Amino acid sequence: MAVAVKMRPLSERQYAKETFRASQAALSYPEKVRQLVMLQERLRPIYAARGRIIVPWTLDRDEAGGTMSKQV
Numbered sequence: 001m002a003v004a005v006k007m008r009p010l011s012e013r014q015y016a017k018e019t020f021r022a023s024q025a026a027l028s029y030p031e032k033v034r035q036l037v038m039l040q041e042r043l044r045p046i047y048a049a050r051g052r053i054i055v056p057w058t059l060d061r062d063e064a065g066g067t068m069s070k071q072v
Contacts, residue, residue: 033057037056
């Protein structure tokens with residue numbers, strides 16, 4: 001016979017993480033790429049101070065469909 005385990009409710013911090021992750025998963029692919037590029041831009045000076053050079057992606061809008069393309 002299976003014993004039911006009483007689970008504690010999520011803390012406010014855990015709930016916030018789950019909510020954030022669900023909202024990120026619901027984003028479209030181009031928006032996820034846009035956020036990645038923004039993160040790369042923010043991390044560039046931190047890595048440069050440590051002697052590591054990173055080159056963030058640049059995004060171009062495709063005039064026909066509005067899609068994003070990565071350029072290195």
